[in-house]
Amino acid sequence: MNDTSPSNSTLSPTVMDISFGNFQAALLFNGLLAIGLLLGFLIARARFPATYASRVFAVPQALQPHSLGFGVFSAISKVLVSDKELLDKCGVDAFAAIFHVRTMAVLFASIGLPAALVLIPINVTGGNGLQGINLLTLGNVADEKKLWAHFLFALYAITLTLYAIFRIINESVRLRVSYRTDSLFSNKVMMVRDVPPEWRNEAEIAEIFNRACENCVEEVIIPRVIPFTQGLVSKEHLAARNKLEASVSVFFSKISRLSHQGTAADSESDSAVDKPNEIITDEAVLKLRPKHRSPVITGKKVDSITEYAKAMRDAQRELSLLHSVSDSERMSTVFVVFREPFQAHLMSRSIVYNTPWVMGQKFPSVAADDVIWANANTTYFHREWRFLSTKLITFGMIIFWGAIVAATLTFTDLANLGKSIPAFQTFLNNNPQFSKLIGGVLPPVVVAVLISLVPPILRLLSVFGGSPLRTYTEQEVFSQFFSFQLINVFAVNVIGSSILASFNAIKDNPSSILDILAKSIPQSANFFIQYLLVQGLLAPSLEIVQAARLITGPIILYLFGKSPRSVLKSRQPPSFSYAESVATHGLTVTIGLVFCILSPMVLVFVVLYFSLYTMVYTYQMQYVYLAVKSTGGGKFLYTAANHMYVGLFIMEFMILAIFLLSKNLTISGLMVLIVAVTIWSFSQAQQFQSIIDTIPVSSVAGKTTQYSGGILLSDKMTRWVKYLVPSRPEEEDASLVQSGAEVLTAANTPVSGSAPDIVLAAAAESSVHVDIEHIGADKTPEKHAAKKVSASAMYTDPSMGNLDLKVWIPQCGVGNVYREIVNEIVAGTDTISESQIVSVGAGVDDKGNVGISNGKYAEMSAL
Template sequence: MSDAINQAVADSVQKLSEVAPTAVLTNCLLWTGVAFITIIGFNILRPNIIYEPKAKYHTGGKTPPKISDGFFSWLPPLIHTKEPELLDKVGLDAITFLRFLRMMRWLFFGLSLVLVAMTIPVNVTQGLKLKPNKRDALSILTIRDVNGRYLYIHIAAVYVVTFMVFGAVWYHWRAMVRLRTQWFESDEYQKSFYARTLMITDVPKKLHSDQGLTQLLQQLQIPYPATAVHIGRKVGKLPELVDYHNEAVRELETHLVRYLKGGKIGKKRPTITQGGCLGMGGQKRDAIDHYTAKLKKTEAAIEQWRNDIDLRRAENYGFASLAAVPYAHIVARKMAGKTAKGTTVTMAPNPKDIIWENLNMTPAERTSKRMMGFVWLAVVAFLNTIPLLIISFLANLTSLQAYIPALSDWSGKNPRLASLASSILPPTISAIFGYALPIIMRWLSRYQGSTTHTRLDRAVVARYFAFLVISQLIVFSLIGVIFNSVQEVMAQIDKHASFQDILQSLNKLPAVVHKTYISQSNYWLNWLPLRGFLAVFDLAQIINLVWVSFRTHVFGRTPRDIREWTQPPEFEYAIYYSNLLFTATVGLVFAPIAPLVTVGCAVVFWLSSVVYKYQLMFVFITKIESGGRLWNVVMNRLLASLILMQLLMTLTIILRLKFFSWIWISTLPPILFVFAFKFWLTKQFDNRFRWYLPSDSVVKKTTVHSANADNSGQRLEKRFGHPALYADLFTPMLHAKMVHLLPQVYHGNIGQANTAMDEYDGKKMQAQVLPGGIKIAGIEQSDLEYDPALYGRDRGELDWDRMSMHSGHMLGNAVHYARDKAQIPMNRIQGYLQHGPSASTLNHHPEHIELARMDSRQSDAWPLLQPNASQTGGLDSVGSTPYEHPHQYPPGVGYDRSGTPVQRAMTPLGQQPMTPQQYPQGHHGQAPSGSYSGLQPGQIFTPPQQQQAPPPHHRGLSVNTFAQYPPQGHHLSPSMASLHDRGPSATGDYFAGPRATSPGPAAGYMGPGPRATSPGPGTGYMGPSPVSPHQRMGTPQQHFSPRSQRQPSYDQLRQYPGQQPSPGGYRQ
């Protein structure tokens, strides 16, 4: 029986020895030839095809180097452009990816040299001892036939690989920390509004208001008060309506271009079918009329939603801006990993990075979707076993010939074709089925509740990489082991062996397992040339060129298509990282076992470095800049791959020498070294990588923004409001040469007008006005391509701060006082942080800086603290403090975001009341006769007592503005270093110590503490309630409709039961 088994295995090995080397060589030559032809084609087409879109759409310092039209003239810029220059041109995310490729190519180049020198001589020497029919040119290069004390060489190779990986990771980790620090300190990041903003999620329901968010921040005792807060608002179906409208515009443009193709009316008007099933039944309608009517309805619905956003309920998330970037990082770092009162405080992402539909998920909903996501992931993994079985069947095609006579006959007649089938088909099928996997992974990660696109990328890298390793490496190897084990059992059954004989033969199973996963290195030698070709294939962008050409000639291109197709495409970091990480895993796992695989990985990484450097310099752009945040995720997976290599080597020693030899124990220490190295990396680099930790000297130079600047233009609300509230609605566009045919299309009177195009940054263009009011703009040939400046705006490269006005410039020389620390003693600052501004501070300044108008530059130049100011004290009389009304908000009763009317006094004819500063001389602060300030206010509306406490207030509310850290206070107490590294101290750790009680109105506290009484009519103060020192400046929807300035009439006020006219003043 044993002879029969050995004969079957010998036949299989002999056929493998004949086919495997030929198949690998054929596959390598084939893909190398195709890659060479692709490169030649790219060099021919490059001067005539747009292969460098970034050279057109990036201006200023981000413009890539010029390339001449020479055949290989694109290579010198890649060689001579170094990392410092690239950092400003492509961003830190691209630099991180290129640094990862550089680390991989040099690491595997070094590993190839060392492993070839250490292991291949031993492998060849031991392999040549076997008979020629039991070996082949590839098997003698592996560890398959090595035994005894020679295995110590391979164990030593494991230690060498481990420490070489440690050295590469440490070197590049240190460089990445340096690059991250440069990015944090860059002008682009420091001027970004999101860099000094916190995101607060899972806010308790009773605090769903701006004032509730203020109260929450007070309770959390953050060391720096916020300059503005904003609670999210439910937008309902508004995002769907905006997408529905824009999609209708695209459909209308497509049908118009097809109908008017070539500048003449088509023979038949385009139609669509609504209803029916599988193309049967339904009702045909005119496509142009259908989408035109759809636009009218959706535009009206969107306008109504935007006008009524004030009436919508608040969401469970909000944002708070701080005065400086270091302040936000300190607070976020202190709150990292903590949930206070059920809320989570983190650094706010770039607004364009937020996945808004996931932001309002409750913890229970997110947990439920996460569990269901893993269930769906398990289903995908199960379905993926089908292509794995096909791949395994093709990879073991030679072994199956002994049991399938037809296959054996076909292989004998067509040996070259059989060799190609066994070498090319398995990796090709793997690549085809693997194309949809990252798309599925991204959808599942988004379904599970990822709140940002960058976090989604990290989740995709983690899950897609794990899926590749488990399915294509581990499960594929197990399938091969099972396949070969079943093969031996079937051989015994064919010989009519007894069940006892079959069980006794299982003692040879370890040798079968050992030879199976080692022989599978041939599959990866076939797979690696395909990976190298795919990198070169990305360089030529053949699929994209063919698809664009097909759509252009068959369907025509709308102006919008031309604008979008000529933009630089977005680089899918998550997919490329995952695929390259899996390549590195294959190279590491087989490094001491089959070093030829490591050599192939080195070639792939060198090719990828050249190709993707060109792609990132001239073709692709980063969708959302995260500052290289994926680096940590990638390095963790690389170390996990190192552990896989060590475990496989341990298994190899055990299978070769059994447990009777203690040599396998010597393979365990490297595994412990990896865990210790990871722990050391975390302690050494993690905080400096994640957070901005500036020195005291850098903090003193940091620009501090004022609350007035953040609240005056509602910057926080506009920057972090839901994009559906501000998104530009598409205007239908048509080629200018087709516009004159529109009267024949719509059969009616069509007017003409100049319309401001949101797609062209408000540029006015000639448009045709349809009878229903829909405008169709005619786009000239010269305006078809995207404007570079507009492209930068839409991508978020022009930050909101720089699009308007930098607060440091707007405040004049206010920063001068912040840097003059000698004028303000430290005990004054500490007293200010604890008790707020003193009465003397307010009364000794005629400008009253915290209550002054924003258009007064001089007032912002005064410091909040004087050297002779007392440490404590409160606001003596809020009502006696002069307050000027911003002219853009009329007096009366408006509505806040929850739909509750805001209580304001109304003067006759809606005129603005005079402030005490405007009274004529000689009145001594009393309102002159005949002025509206001397009149009794009209009906004061007090809403029914149904609102929750604290009551909602206007958006953009300043957080504890009177207790705000002064704009000049760069010199911190406790110092920045102590806040970063020291625990609770005598000076006070604002996150650890007893919770401070809310000061009363006497202390000048204007937040959600004890409610202050409102001044009566005798004071002449007709402004808003002193709960907030800022006037409500309106809403971002004012440009949609004047409804944001609506005021109820006296009859409307009387409709509320139980409300009587107030004797004067304000009622809370």
């Protein structure tokens, strides 16, 4: 590492300065843009609650966060609440996401501050003749004695990282065990695939599992295969209902606007109280009824309400006939309801038959809305072939995307373009500011855009490959997307920026290959500094600003908000998808770990990245995001901890390679020992996988211990055990709220083996376990509407169709219009009952705008 790279002499001064100039331009551009976005958010937050407080609309009073008002600084203290409050009000996965980014912010701040004080001064004075940002890298260190400082700092960083990994694993275990042992009904349900035809009856399945665990089965649900024609009729039924609602809503809007009479959306009555109509004549009312052409364009105009009401009645009549047919084939997937969640997990570990394609796949804690019904009746080998084909497609995508990313980086490398195109080099020399801005911003933006296209494709491939559950799909996409980014963002850039970039220098001077690589590998951090500038400053700023929702929300509401259902859909809070988000955070962790020694400058932007995301998630999870109905109960936190080992191993091997290239065998030998310790710690981390996947017996038996396995040197140090092993139950003062809206109350628990009734609470947030009675902030019970449905009705393919499909129309108090419309829809037949016509929380104001109530989200979303 004593010579200046031969490649440096071939570069013009302009091209050599572009690296540092790119950094300055990118920092200025991204910094100013991020500041502008955050200021815009602070200004717009209180003025656009539909965008920036959409979750408040969707949750009951007991789960709502603190009201922020219009103040900026006063709002900060209200957003920064305790972990207990975050967990209680936001749910497990939301809290896990905040915990993850917060832990990473603390970790990299603890590594970055000493690095700035120790390593950067050593690198700057290294004496290897590098320029620009490369001056700050390990490649600029020529004195081998100074490498001892880097080795000791690597030991410090690795120790902190291992500690952070096990802290995350312990928190994941705590959340996961509490989630799995909760009294949520879905925790007692086990999904079993590939049941043989001769075993597809309730008695056979109950006998199999009762044999393994005496009297453990409460109910067996075997859904039936829905014929294709029935699925089509169900879709026609749903489409006719939606069109009927829109037509009636448009009709009521015209009447209210013309008569200047509105009806409050939060009226307590489900049907409007008719008022005398002295403004609009009956003839005028008829002219206001909406019409459309049937068929479209070429057909004659028909009355929309009459036509769609008839279409819905016809579809419901046909669907009723199809429901009466009970000889359809039973699915190969069954759902077994056990008496206790622990029994479901115990039986999921059992082996039913001596071949893997007979009831080999069993999944405990399955919520009804988590099932992917399209894959519920696929055979074992059919799924295997589809799975293989998806892996081949994924491999092709890696090659395809890798080629595109590599080509993009080559094309946007202004130095290479300047060498290849003399005229372009002249342009760079004449316009240095332009070249710095483009070179600093364009490459990471292009890479980020290309990579963002990957998760939806991976999600489709996972479903096509036979994924049984949405949570299973998200876990698969999470791991695959992390691997995808690791190859196409990290590996491509490291290889392209070091080995390939040094190819000509190595060819001209083969004997100096070790010195050249030792200097060029740390220089690969330059791209990642630019990449983290974009991701660290713009990504969290854009996430909290939500520019797309802010702009498109009012437009969508204006164009399509014709019925209460469409208005509710436009106000639906966004869901947090951890597959994309946490996988991207994992890539940032890998970059930070790998380059914390090679190029400590990276740590500044890694700390900034996770600090901003901690603030953004703390706000978004409380006020914006509505977590998905089916969650993993914090399982992704454990996966994220395992992904950290990838960055740790890459860091250790790259540092080992640098020390070997520098011919420092003593430090290299010590690094080998560190790698061995890391491998051992990884094997210990894998021991927690079985705890994550099931329920420990001690949590059911109520047993606890302070035993640390001998990791503590003295029993007097047991107070430190909470930092090393999973939290004990008595330490959990927070009542963990869980996903799903269903709970099994004591009053509904069956004594015999009969099918249990499930109470579907009108929970405002589907990711939070809400009971029938909540204690609000004022300590008064808060009642929510609830209805009982059978477990077999819940675990049924939705394409079967719903004969109790609700027609949700707004209230209208002009004359007797509302009553006439209800009578017209029912039409004196028994096909559609009057109880199916509802107007819960919906009304029309005197300007003809359809509105919905702020306090009945759960009831409305269940319609």
